Every structure is written in structure tokens, then in C-alpha cells.
Amino acid sequence: MRQLWRPVVERITPYDAGKPLETLKRELGLDELIRLSANENPLGPSPRVVDAIRREASAVHLYPDGGSHRAAGCAQPPPPRAADARSSSATAPTSSSAWSRWPPSIPATRSWCRRRRSSPTPRSVTLAGARGATEPAGRLRDRPRRRAGAGHAPHQGGDPVLATQSGHHDHPAGAADEVPRGARSRSAAGRPRRGLPRLLRRPRLSQRDRAARPATRA
């Protein structure tokens, strides 16, 4: 084992989370034990949270949105004013006036969220320091943006198809991630699919989109 692990690992103390509440109660013979040791919310979750989890439960066989795009879209500050935008990536949103209003009051967060949701991607491109381009909202609206010029492509997760027109989760469990780009375009052109048809059930990009998108993946 020593040869497999770097020596520094042995010097790390594991986090001790303590015994579970039920175990403690049993050991101490208590009927009731109030946990004020773990910094938990004494009120429990919002009923809306419980509902949301219930609704999502039937989709747990699908990989999650690997980039949390919807949540990230909600958290964006308002777009920089025209003056800020001109100074481009040097003035990242962090230093712009937009962040000075962070954190917003909760209702404000929601109103931003609603506005952003229609087209979150140009903003994430701006955040990543690249030039933004508009793309059709709606059908492809939650498609993750691939970062231009990234030598090492970070794991982007399976392309989340959160909002197809039908509104259904029909994403093939992240497997589309594994499809080489070449295979996609061949099939789109009507050429043989080489055994990948099932992996290709995803919204097609228009020719214009494909041309506009930088080919970054090997």
C-alpha cells in the first residue's frame, strides 16, 4: 500500500463526524436527544423543497446536470452595463458593479433566475472569458457551452437536456458524452451510424450552430 499512496496521505487526520443520533440515543438509553452539535436547521426543510425532491425522484436513474447549469444561471449577477462590457474580459463580472449587489434579497434572486433561464449560456461564456454569441433559446437552452481554447477540457458532464420542447427527460443517461463528434455529424448527414443510433437521441444542432461552435474536443 505504501507504494500506491503518497506518504502525505498518512498524515491526514480523517474527519470525525461523530456517532449518528440514533446510536447515541441507544447507547445512553435516552428517549429524546436534541442535536445542537451539528449546526443543523432546527426548522427542517421547506415544504417546497420536499415537493421538488419528490417530483425529481423518478428521474434519479439519469445522471445529473454535470455543470449545475440551471442553478448557476440563477446565480449570475445582472449583465454588466454597456460601459463594463466594452472593457471585456479584463473586467470580469467579479469586479464590475454587478457583484456589489450580491447577495441579492431572495426575491431578487428569483427574478434574475427567471430572466436568465431563457438563455443562460452567453453569460457563462462571458464568465469563462470568451466572446459570447447568441444562440436560439428554447430547444437548446440548457446545452452546456464548451469553452473556447481550453487545452484540457474539464469534465462537462453529459449534455443535460433539461428542457427539450416536450419537457421530458429523454437524455440517454449521459452516455452521449462518449460519442465522438465525428460520429454525430456523420449520422446527421444521413451516413451510416456505426451502431450508435441509440446514443444519438438528442436535440440536433442546426448547421449554423455547428459551424459557429469551435471544435475543441479531440
Add this chain to the structure above:
Amino acid sequence: MLRTFSKIAALAGLRVGYAIGSAESIDRLNRVRAPYNVNRLGQVAALAALDDPAHWEQHPAGGHRGARVLSPRSWRGGAAPSRRRRPTSFLVKVPGATAVRERLLRAGLAVRDGAALGFSDHLRIAIGTRDTNTRLLRALDRQ
């Protein structure tokens, strides 16, 4: 800036949080973080939590009456938290904290020994409901 959905949003069991930073920092995080690091339930729950501001307001750290009951003035020697940043827990200096913790535990109140966090002779106590806070203060007075 790192923030959690565990405490005021009450999603501790789902392990959701967020980071805000410069484009460069976020880009670095995206390279080294685990893929699919926030699961499906965590994502929808976080969004739903944002959708319920009223619930946030009820939290002790959001002005709930419980916070006032458990104000540091109730304790001699308690460290005063600042007013602006309402905490979700207090780190309180208590002589013989480890023994006090044991006794509180037997009285049905679990608190954290500060020694585990690098603060010996301290207890870390989360804010509870008004009832549990009152119970805790009574138990402490009996010590």
C-alpha cells in the same frame, strides 16, 4: 466566496453549496472538482429552497425568536457574535467543556466539544428552536 445550502436552506443532508469567484477561479474549480458533484436531488432542492424566502426568514439566523433567547448575554463569559452576521451556532467558552458536554449529553442535549475544532474549553452549540434553546440554558445553569 463559498456558501452552503446546509444551514439556513436546511439542505445539510444533500451536500449542496456554491462558489462565487472570478472567471479564473471558477474555471480552476471546474477542472479539479468531481464530475457530477451536485446530484439531481441537490440541484432541484437548492432551487426550490431559493423559491421559498418565507422559510429562510423563519430561521434563527434570519431573525427568529430563538436567536434572541440564545443571545450571548444569557451566558456569563459567552463570546458575543456580531449583530450583523447572525450565526447559526455559537462557540462559547465554558470551563471544563469536555465534562460539561458529557453531562449535557446525558440530559439529552448533544453539543460539540470545541476541542475537536481546536478550541479547548469551548462548546459549539447550534441554535435550536425556542424550546430547545430554553432547555439548553436551563441545563447549563444547573452545571
